[in-house]
Each structure stands twice: as structure tokens, then as C-alpha cells.
Amino acid sequence: MKIAIAGKGGVGKTTLSGVMARYLAEEGYTVLAIDADPDANLASALGFPPELIEGLTPLAAMTPLVEERTGAVKGTFGGVFKLNPKVADIPDTYSVDHHGVKLLILGNIPQAEGGCFCPENVLLKGLLHHILVGRKEIVIIDMEAGLEHLTRGSTKHVDAFIIVVEPGQRSIATAHQILRLAQDLGVQRVYGVGNKVNSPEDRTLITEGLSAISFLGHLSFNQKVIEADKRGMSPYDLNGTLKKEVQGIIKRLQQLQGEALD
Numbered sequence: 001m002k003i004a005i006a007g008k009g010g011v012g013k014t015t016l017s018g019v020m021a022r023y024l025a026e027e028g029y030t031v032l033a034i035d036a037d038p039d040a041n042l043a044s045a046l047g048f049p050p051e052l053i054e055g056l057t058p059l060a061a062m063t064p065l066v067e068e069r070t071g072a073v074k075g076t077f078g079g080v081f082k083l084n085p086k087v088a089d090i091p092d093t094y095s096v097d098h099h100g101v102k103l104l105i106l107g108n109i110p111q112a113e114g115g116c117f118c119p120e121n122v123l124l125k126g127l128l129h130h131i132l133v134g135r136k137e138i139v140i141i142d143m144e145a146g147l148e149h150l151t152r153g154s155t156k157h158v159d160a161f162i163i164v165v166e167p168g169q170r171s172i173a174t175a176h177q178i179l180r181l182a183q184d185l186g187v188q189r190v191y192g193v194g195n196k197v198n199s200p201e202d203r204t205l206i207t208e209g210l211s212a213i214s215f216l217g218h219l220s221f222n223q224k225v226i227e228a229d230k231r232g233m234s235p236y237d238l239n240g241t242l243k244k245e246v247q248g249i250i251k252r253l254q255q256l257q258g259e260a261l262d
């Protein structure tokens with residue numbers, strides 16, 4: 001199963017990605033977590049120790065790799081490069097394993113007006129396409145808001161596109177924009193997850209604000225999640241409630257998909 005997680009900035013995408021990945025790994029699944037946010041911090045939410053995080057390099061910043069695979073030489077803007085670089089070995093070679101979760105950090109793509117047609121972009125898009133189409137394990141992608149890495153060709157392989165929403169009109173409005181963007185890209189199954197929910201009223205605010213999509217469940221507002229973030233720990237390791245809530249979300253996802261996760 002391939003799961004992409006999107007939503008407004010700060011809504012809890014990384015928290016949900018991290019906790020889902022950890023839960024599924026603990027359940028015995030093989031999990032590949034992809035940090036597709038330029039401001040990468042999924043490693044910390046997964047509980048990677050700081051020494052390990054320090055040593056992580058995002059793929060887009062691995063200049064020799066980008067050059068080797070695309071044939072492009074950095075700094076030579078407008079040069080010729082391969083549009084179909086070899087990527088199949090990258091997930092196993094460049095991911096880092098901890099607590100049974102393999103993590104791959106995509107990194108920052110240089111921004112250019114009208115979208116970037118640059119080697120890093122071609123490599124990462126090709127890689128993500130390969131991961132969605134060709135990999136057999138559970139894949140969880142912590143997306144950035146613009147869905148920059150997704151292409152029409154790869155989106156049909158996303159089994160569950162989860163939009164995280166917090167109780168508030170701004171996050172609901174962004175969720176609507178993301179929903180439209182996802183639909184334009186041909187994403188089939190879009191679901192919602194409420195986060196930082198304090199009350200039944202919060203749940204209603206979220207589900208009624210986004211009545212077009214099915215909700216998999218909600219995560220409560222939880223002081224322990226903030227504490228984990230402050231301590232650079234995974235919220236999964238600090239909180240039993242969160243674990244139960246994520247378990248419910250995954251069960252609901254299985255029911256809606258009508259199939260096993262792998």
C-alpha cells in the first residue's frame with residue numbers, strides 16, 4: 001500500500017507520517033518512509049537519534065549522485081540531461097533504517113519560475129514514480145503542501161491520499177485546495193484525518209467542513225506530542241493514546257480499502 005500524507009503547514013503531517021510508519025513497522029510490515037518536504041524533519045518524528053539525523057543527506061543534495069544518474073553537471077543551466085535516470089537501486093542504497101522503518105529523504109528542489117525542469121526534479125520525480133509503481137512494501141510519504149513531486153503518471157498508484165486537517169477554517173480551506181489539486185492529478189482515494197482535536201465539536205467542525213471526503217479518524221490534541229517534539233523524540237515513544245488512535249485510523253483504512261495493507 002502506498003500512502004501520501006498532505007495538509008496545510010503545521011497541521012501534523014509529519015507527526016501522522018511518523019506515527020503511522022512506526023505503528024506499521026511494529027505490526028511486522030516492511031515500511032519505507034519518504035520525507036518529501038524540503039524542510040525535512042520526518043527522521044525526528046520517527047525517533048531517529050540526533051547522531052543519526054546529523055549524518056543524513058537529502059538525495060537532492062547528493063550532487064555526485066544527481067550528476068551520475070542524470071548526466072547533468074550542476075551549475076550548467078540549460079544543459080542536456082537524461083529524462084529517465086536509473087533510480088531502482090536508490091531506495092535500498094540510500095535509505096537509513098531505524099526501529100524497522102527505512103527512511104529516504106528527498107530534499108529541496110531548486111525553485112524556478114513556472115516549475116523546475118532541472119536534474120534534481122527529474123531524478124526525484126522518477127524515483128517517486130518508481131517507488132509508487134515498483135516497490136512492494138508499505139510506503140508512507142510525508143508530502144509538502146504543493147504536491148510538487150507527484151506526477152499524473154504516479155498518482156494512480158497512490159492507494160490512500162490522506163489530508164490532515166486541524167479544527168480551523170484555514171486548515172479546512174487549504175484541505176479543499178489540496179483536494180482539488182489531488183483530483184486534478186488523478187488521485188483516486190482521498191481520505192481525511194483530523195488532528196489536534198479537543199472535543200466532539202472539533203470533530204464536527206472538521207468533518208462538516210470537508211464533507212466530500214471520508215474520514216479515517218482523528219488524533220487528539222496531545223501535550224505529549226509537543227513534548228516529544230521539544231525533546232527531539234518520536235511522539236510514538238511517548239504516548240499510548242496516540243498509538244491507539246493511529247491503530248484506529250489504520251483499521252478504518254483497511255476497512256475502506258477492503259484489503260490487507262501489503
Ligand SMILES: Nc1ncnc2c1ncn2[C@@H]1O[C@H](COP(=O)(O)OP(=O)(O)OP(=O)(O)O)[C@@H](O)[C@H]1O
Pocket residue numbers: 007008009010011012013014015016037195196197219220221222223225226227229
Ligand atoms: N495531536 C497533536 N497535539 C498537539 N500538538 C501536535 C499534534 N500534532 C502535531 N502537533 C504539533 O504541531 C506542530 C506541527 O506538527 P508537524 O510537524 O507534525 O506538522 P507538519 O504538518 O508536518 O508541519 P510542516 O508543514 O511544518 O511540515 C509540532 O510542534 C507538533 O508537535
Ligand SMILES: [Mg+2]
Pocket residue numbers: 013014015037041142
Ligand atoms: Mg512536516
